[in-house]
Amino acid sequence: MTGERVIKDIGSLEDAAKVEETVKSGYCESIADSLNLWIAVEEDIADSYHRLAKKLDSATASKIEDLASRSGDTIKTLHKLSETLVELRNDRATRIRTLGELL
Numbered sequence: 550m551t552g553e554r555v556i557k558d559i560g561s562l563e564d565a566a567k568v569e570e571t572v573k574s575g576y577c578e579s580i581a582d583s584l585n586l587w588i589a590v591e592e593d594i595a596d597s598y599h600r601l602a603k604k605l606d607s608a609t610a611s612k613i614e615d616l617a618s619r620s621g622d623t624i625k626t627l628h629k630l631s632e633t634l635v636e637l638r639n640d641r642a643t644r645i646r647t648l649g650e651l652l
Contacts, residue, residue, distance in 0.1 A: 566648045569641060577638045588627045595620035
């Protein structure tokens with residue numbers, strides 16, 4: 550890591566628990582919410598492109614359908630990210646439980 554530290558050294562179990570909770574609520578949960586919203590937006594985009602393509606000439610419609618397909622690919626990628634985030638959130642929950650047991 551380069552530059553200035555983001556957090557000070559953890560000096561107690563209480564500090565550790567606070568840091569872990571902050572990471573959970575400030576990062577894990579907000580990123581999950583953002584990913585879910587992004588997935589919904591991409592789904593709306595893909596649906597809209599499919600409807601738009603029906604109104605266009607075949608050459609243009611083909612390009613618009615390609616955009617819809619690319620949104621589908623983005624959705625798949627976002628779901629993979631979401632699955633990885635679940636793993637990270639589960640690990641964070643384990644850390645929090647462990648610290649709770651130590652307090």
